[in-house]
Amino acid sequence: MKVNQFRFYIALVGVTVSLWGSLGCKREAPQEASLATAIPLTPIRKIASDESLSAAKVDELGVVPILEYHDISGSKSKGMVRTVSDFKKDLNRLYAEGYYPITMKEFLNNRIAAPLGKSPVILTFDDARGSQFQYAADGSISPDCAVGILTDFAKVHPDFPAKAVFYVLPLSGFTQPSERQKKFADLVKMGFEIGNHTVKHKALSHMTDEEVKKELAGCVRLTRELVPGVEMETVALPMGIGPKNRALLASGEAEGVKYANRAVLLVGANPAPSPVSPKYNPMKLPRVMAVDIPFGITYWMDSLKRGTPTRYISDGDPNTITVPKSRQSLVVTSRLIGAKLRTY
Numbered sequence: 001m002k003v004n005q006f007r008f009y010i011a012l013v014g015v016t017v018s019l020w021g022s023l024g025c026k027r028e029a030p031q032e033a034s035l036a037t038a039i040p041l042t043p044i045r046k047i048a049s050d051e052s053l054s055a056a057k058v059d060e061l062g063v064v065p066i067l068e069y070h071d072i073s074g075s076k077s078k079g080m081v082r083t084v085s086d087f088k089k090d091l092n093r094l095y096a097e098g099y100y101p102i103t104m105k106e107f108l109n110n111r112i113a114a115p116l117g118k119s120p121v122i123l124t125f126d127d128a129r130g131s132q133f134q135y136a137a138d139g140s141i142s143p144d145c146a147v148g149i150l151t152d153f154a155k156v157h158p159d160f161p162a163k164a165v166f167y168v169l170p171l172s173g174f175t176q177p178s179e180r181q182k183k184f185a186d187l188v189k190m191g192f193e194i195g196n197h198t199v200k201h202k203a204l205s206h207m208t209d210e211e212v213k214k215e216l217a218g219c220v221r222l223t224r225e226l227v228p229g230v231e232m233e234t235v236a237l238p239m240g241i242g243p244k245n246r247a248l249l250a251s252g253e254a255e256g257v258k259y260a261n262r263a264v265l266l267v268g269a270n271p272a273p274s275p276v277s278p279k280y281n282p283m284k285l286p287r288v289m290a291v292d293i294p295f296g297i298t299y300w301m302d303s304l305k306r307g308t309p310t311r312y313i314s315d316g317d318p319n320t321i322t323v324p325k326s327r328q329s330l331v332v333t334s335r336l337i338g339a340k341l342r343t344y
């Protein structure tokens with residue numbers, strides 16, 4: 001193992017350890033209470049019987065993997081690169097093991113609309129890299145970029161919708177400069193979410209408060225120049241490094257542009273707690289790195305398959321949070337945000 005690789009692994013282990021520690025704190029996000037009235041109930045699907053909840057082992061206190069991708073290209077998966085073939089394998093494995101893509105908004109609103117027995121997963125793509133979104137010469141979406149692979153997979157598997165969040169660097173814009181505006185607009189039209197990943201992708205810890213605000217507001221301003229009015233309500237920290245003053249991540253203003261983030265996404269290294277878990281802290285949401293490293297995608301997919309930790313298994317009704325009776329006392333009822341609690 002090379003020294004740099006070793007340092008990276010050690011850093012990841014450190015992130016994991018510190019995350020478990022920080023997630024153990026029962027920190028309340030200040031904006032959650034005010035959401036209760038703002039989030040409407042979605043139309044109710046067929047209510048599941050106790051027998052079917054039990055058969056599906058429904059548990060909405062389980063963890064949700066938020067997968068973190070960078071490049072989808074190359075002939076070998078290494079570093080931040082996942083090959084097209086490995087990415088397709090990831091989708092096939094997720095599908096075979098009962099996962100169902102959801103939006104970040106569903107997760108933060110505690111309105112997860114996964115069918116009965118399915119486990120939510122959130123796909124994220126950082127840096128607006130070219131391999132994530134390319135047009136072919138005829139203007140169609142390249143079948144080998146992440147967007148093409150996801151949308152093609154969803155066509156063949158209608159019970160695995162193409163949902164993902166793109167944490168963008170608006171100036172790089174998926175490396176086809178002349179197509180930058182069209183790409184951003186098309187992503188939004190296709191129902192993908194756009195998140196803040198700053199302008200320059202520098203460590204926020206080395207900046208003054210004013211510089212941090214400029215980076216966060218600047219990403220919103222530049223992205224909205226491409227897609228007017230686009231909603232950007234979460235941020236992924238460049239390299240997972242936050243500013244000294246973490247309050248700046250929640251909201252701020254620079255050069256006349258305001259920003260507000262309901263969630264802050266980290267780099268690595270474990271699945272996210274359920275929105276109703278005492279360990280949930282939207283301002284420090286961990287992700288699973290979708291690469292082959294210790295505590296990467298394979299480690300966590302294997303662990304979740306074994307049931308350690310328990311994964312989120314949906315009751316099929318976004319308006320209801322269902323947990324086994326034995327776990328009822330663990331549900332943080334203030335985080336139901338208007339959803340009903342059900343036990344079986």
Ligand SMILES: [Zn+2]
Pocket residue numbers: 126127197201238239
């Ligand atoms: Zn990045």
